Amino acid sequence: MTTRTCAIIGTGAIAGAHAEAIAALPDRARLVGVVDVRPDRAAAFAATWDVPTYPTAADLLDAQRPDLVHLCTPPGTHLPLALECLAAGASPVVEKPPVLSLAEFDRLRAAEADAGVPVATVFQHRFGSGAVRLRRLLAEGLLGRPLVASAHTLWFRDDDYFAVPWRGRWDVEGGGPTMGHGIHQFDLLLSILGPWSSVTALAERQARPTDTEDVSAALVRFRSGAVATVVNSLVSPRQTSQLRFDFEHATVDLEHLYGYTNANWSLTAGPDVTSAWESDPADVPSGHTAQFTAVLDALDAGEAPPVSTADTRVTMEFVAAVYASSFTGRTVARGEITEGDPFYASMAGTGAPWLRQPAR
Incomplete structure (x- = not known):
C-alpha cells in the first residue's frame, strides 16, 4: 500500500x-x-x-x-x-x-x-456496511425484484441558517435541499435500485427566506420497473432520514439522521433472507472514513476511486430532472436534459415560479 x-x-x-x-x-x-x-x-x-x-x-x-x-x-x-x-x-x-x-x-x-x-x-452513505450488504444480497437474487421504495430526507433549517451569504442562492449553492441535503439519501437509493428512467416532481418554497426551494417531492420510475418516492425538506421540526425498500421477498428499512450503523437498519423477511443478512457481522458506519478507505483501496488497485464521475453524473442528472419537472410541470426522462436545455446550464432552468411572480 x-x-x-x-x-x-x-x-x-x-x-x-x-x-x-x-x-x-x-x-x-x-x-x-x-x-x-x-x-x-x-x-x-x-x-x-x-x-x-x-x-x-x-x-x-x-x-x-x-x-x-x-x-x-x-x-x-x-x-x-x-x-x-x-x-x-x-x-x-x-x-x-x-x-x-x-x-x-x-x-x-x-x-x-x-x-x-x-x-x-x-x-459516504454508499459505504456503510448496511448498504454494502443490501447491494450484495440484491445482486445475489435473494431479495427478488425491487418493487417500491422511498427516500425521505426530512430536516429542519431555520432562517438563521440561511444568513450565510452563499446559502439559499441558485448562483452559488445550485439549489435547495434537493441539491445539497437530500442528495445523500437519494444517491444511496439510486446506488441500490440502479438506473432511473423518469421523474415527475414538484418543488416549493414553503417557509424559508431563500431563492431556492425548501421542499421537493418526486415520483421516480426505474428501468427495473420499480417505483419510488423521494422527498427533501428543510422545514420538518422532527428530523429524520428514512429509506425503505420493498422487494419481492423482503422489506428493508433504514432510519437515521446524518449517518448510520447496522443498528439503524431493519429487515422483514423469511428465514433464508434473514440468515443471509445476519451472516455478515461487520459494522462499518456510513462516514467519511468508510468512503476514504474505499478510495484508497481503489487507487492501490489502479482503479478509479468511488464515487466516480460516471456514477455521480447519474445522481446529478436526477437532481436536474427533479427541478425540470417541478418548474415545467412535465415528466422528465433520463437522457432528456442535454446541451441547450435550460436545465442543463443551471438547476434553476427556466426559473423558480416563486421568483417569477411579481412582488406584492
Whole structure:
C-alpha cells in the first residue's frame, strides 16, 4: 500500500470529518496542508491537525504536490478548484454537491479525461456496511425484484441558517435541499435500485427566506420497473432520514439522521433472507472514513476511486430532472436534459415560479 499525501481546501465544519478520515488511516494517508479564505480559521484548523497553511490553493499545490485534495468549500467554488487540482496532477475529492449544473459537471469530466487524474465525489452513505450488504444480497437474487421504495430526507433549517451569504442562492449553492441535503439519501437509493428512467416532481418554497426551494417531492420510475418516492425538506421540526425498500421477498428499512450503523437498519423477511443478512457481522458506519478507505483501496488497485464521475453524473442528472419537472410541470426522462436545455446550464432552468411572480 502507498501512503498518499492529502490536502484540504476549506476548513469549515465538514473539513473536520475529512481530517478525521485521513488521520484514521495513518499508514495510508497523511495530511500535508490546508487552505482557507479566512486565515484565522485556517490557522486554528492547522494547529489542531499540526499541518502548515497556505494562502492560496496554487501555493499549496506548488509546495506539496499532494496526491489528493479534499474540497470542502461552498459549492460554487468546487469546479474552479477541481480544475486547478487536475491541472496540477492532484485528484479532487469533492464534497456534495460537486458542481452547480450538468454543464459544469460535464466540463469537470472532460478535464478529468484530459488530465488522466480521477475525481471522486463524497457520497459516504454508499459505504456503510448496511448498504454494502443490501447491494450484495440484491445482486445475489435473494431479495427478488425491487418493487417500491422511498427516500425521505426530512430536516429542519431555520432562517438563521440561511444568513450565510452563499446559502439559499441558485448562483452559488445550485439549489435547495434537493441539491445539497437530500442528495445523500437519494444517491444511496439510486446506488441500490440502479438506473432511473423518469421523474415527475414538484418543488416549493414553503417557509424559508431563500431563492431556492425548501421542499421537493418526486415520483421516480426505474428501468427495473420499480417505483419510488423521494422527498427533501428543510422545514420538518422532527428530523429524520428514512429509506425503505420493498422487494419481492423482503422489506428493508433504514432510519437515521446524518449517518448510520447496522443498528439503524431493519429487515422483514423469511428465514433464508434473514440468515443471509445476519451472516455478515461487520459494522462499518456510513462516514467519511468508510468512503476514504474505499478510495484508497481503489487507487492501490489502479482503479478509479468511488464515487466516480460516471456514477455521480447519474445522481446529478436526477437532481436536474427533479427541478425540470417541478418548474415545467412535465415528466422528465433520463437522457432528456442535454446541451441547450435550460436545465442543463443551471438547476434553476427556466426559473423558480416563486421568483417569477411579481412582488406584492
